[in-house]
Amino acid sequence: MVLVNNLVRNGYQPVVFGWVAEQLAAWFPYVRVGRAAEHAGEFDTVIELRPTEQGPTLARSGKTLCLADLPAYHGPRHHMVDRIVDIASTVFELKDVTRSNGLTLPPGVVRRAAASRVVIHPTGSHPEKMWSRAKFLALARSLERLGLKPSFLVAPNEFDAWRDAVAQGHEVNALALGDVAKWIAESDWFIGNDSGLGHLASSIGVPTLTLFMRRGLARSWRPGWGPGEIVLPLNVVPSGKLKERLWKQLLTVRRVMSVFQTLRNSNSTVLSR
Incomplete structure (x- = not known):
């Protein structure tokens, strides 16, 4: 785009x-x-x-x-x-060039209408890029202790696998992509794996926190429009293949929460000006 x-x-x-x-x-x-x-x-x-x-x-x-x-x-x-x-x-020799993809909010969509809501996208198209389900649920509980409102977003065909999270009291939504965009736009923050929804949130201007297995991937694929942070696992293994195999174990909930607090504090500074 x-x-x-x-x-x-x-x-x-x-x-x-x-x-x-x-x-x-x-x-x-x-x-x-x-x-x-x-x-x-x-x-x-x-x-x-x-x-x-x-x-x-x-x-x-x-x-x-x-x-x-x-x-x-x-x-x-x-x-x-x-x-x-x-x-x-x-290649195309265009003269008037921008980094923008041109996304605009449709009429009726209000940014930050649901204050304190944190969208969490725990899935993705590549399972190896997905942080563990148990850690995402623990992250949601940590956000709740801060008085925030975590809200999981999954694809409609993924909802059955997350029914038990609903039974545990978590909010889980399975929406079509247009409704996903509206849900994200009306939220305060977005947290997710390296996936397309992070780019969508960034395009809208929602602050993003993206979980990556390796720094090289983050350099190329981190959401690149609105404010955002990345979080990486502890750098304690020597090779890229080992990092990809062990990153889920090496990336802790505490580490993700620490970077989220950095994002939250910097975003609060911007919003207060």
């Missing part, structure tokens, strides 16, 4: 495909969202992050431009947003 926003700023009228764009259409009102079956063979240029089955069906030539195949995608700038900005400037 950073590239899409920059194309729009420079006079292009891109069409965006995919379920994420469909469910967040209200948050990107300037973007035209399409359905692949209605646009077969229609485009001279089709841009993908990585190859998909759908992409070639949209192109007249049957070929697509994959960003991940471009040298600039693996260039010297570490953060992924900056790499996309470089591509917008150097």
